[in-house]
Amino acid sequence: FASLSRANEKDIDASFRALAPAPKSHRRCHVFLATSPIHRSAKLRMSTNEVLATISRSVEYAASMFDDVEFSAEDAFRTEPEFLAEALSAAADAGAQTLNVPDTVGYATPEEARQRFAYLDGIIRPRHADVIFSSHAHNDLGLAVANSLAAVEGGARQIEGAINGIGERAGNASIEEIIMALRTRADRYGVSVSAESRHLVRASQTLRDVTETVIARNKAIVGLNAFAHEAGIHQHGMMADARTYEIMRPEDVGFEGSYFVLGKHSGRHAVGKRAEALGHVLEGQRLADVFAGFKQRADQIGEINDAELTAIITAVTAGAGSARQDTTYATAG
Structure with missing residues (x-):
């Protein structure tokens, strides 16, 4: 002290x-x-x-x-x-x-x-x-x-x-x-260094709340995007071996893990993997149609969350999706 x-x-x-x-x-x-x-x-x-x-x-x-x-x-x-x-x-x-x-x-x-x-x-x-x-x-x-x-x-x-x-x-x-x-x-x-690094994110977020300040998403180590990946080539590498694009483990600073951002820069493989995690196995033409709809929606709103992706998959499955320019997707909220 x-x-x-x-x-x-x-x-x-x-x-x-x-x-x-x-x-x-x-x-x-x-x-x-x-x-x-x-x-x-x-x-x-x-x-x-x-x-x-x-x-x-x-x-x-x-x-x-x-x-x-x-x-x-x-x-x-x-x-x-x-x-x-x-x-x-x-x-x-x-x-x-x-x-x-x-x-x-x-x-x-x-x-x-x-x-x-x-x-x-x-x-x-x-x-x-x-x-x-x-x-x-x-x-x-x-x-x-x-x-x-x-x-x-x-x-x-x-x-x-x-x-x-x-x-x-x-x-x-x-x-x-x-x-x-x-x-x-x-x-x-x-x-x-004797510091316990696993508490860094929690300390950062606590201080953020106390001081009522905003931490930039791209702030090194503790920002929300510090271990987020959107580019298709990065996501593909991460799926193969996280060391391709991460020099630290997110768990070592207090995050639960890496985060894949689904957006206009994401690749087909990442979209398919996320859909599978949500319970939808996409292959062949169905994957192509979902990915086309995904790219269209990403151009409109940027990041695609799970609700958006589910809506796109539902629309394609119902036959109302594909890559038509007039396609709209109903989402929660």
Whole structure:
């Protein structure tokens, strides 16, 4: 359980009171102070020496009350690299075990993120071997997840993010995407992730309901279309072996399974398979007629659900279907 504190004793005291009910070993105080030139001059009105002194004082105070202290250098990626290293070194010297390097305004690019973490690791770790570097990325340029993964390549071993990527302005890094990227591409990143990924969809949907926000259907990992397949060639491959078009199992993130969307891009084989699942064995000319009616209706309304498909099959069976342009299909609702 972590409480975020500005770099002053009053905030740290409030954090201590807030976390008092938690077991001592589960309490973290997360202290932050801006370090970039624009923040130093416009917001803090502090010199570099004043910033360093404040970091040392506040982190030392937090470390006297908490066994676990994290320090964040706000707006790290617009901070001079040399001064950023000084600031984080001061925090480590004062007792911070986790050093957070936040891209507060979503300014960085992946290569910059990788280089910055590698640079800081090379300077600070020789004196603080057990320190953990942390990434905290915002999504103003749409690079939060990419920057977080690049940070791992540069030596970060903690990533801060949010389910569904919620957060200030354009949001934070989508933690569900990061978890599955690290797990799916373990061959590249070489790290393990302890998160229980099977709860990701449920967590996403719960947060969606609480915040009354809409999740895009094509949202990676947790969107309704993340494991949906419509194109005929994709559906055919999926029927042969799901690994042809899925690099993750939907069950591993909390979905019940893959979903075939029947629409204008679907092939005859997929339509026949879905009809069979609904209790209708279609072969030869009957399948051809149903598929023709299916294509016509899909052009009109897009996705064909089970009720629509059943209506098409019924119409063809009754002799009123085929592919005539004036054909209409009665559906429930």
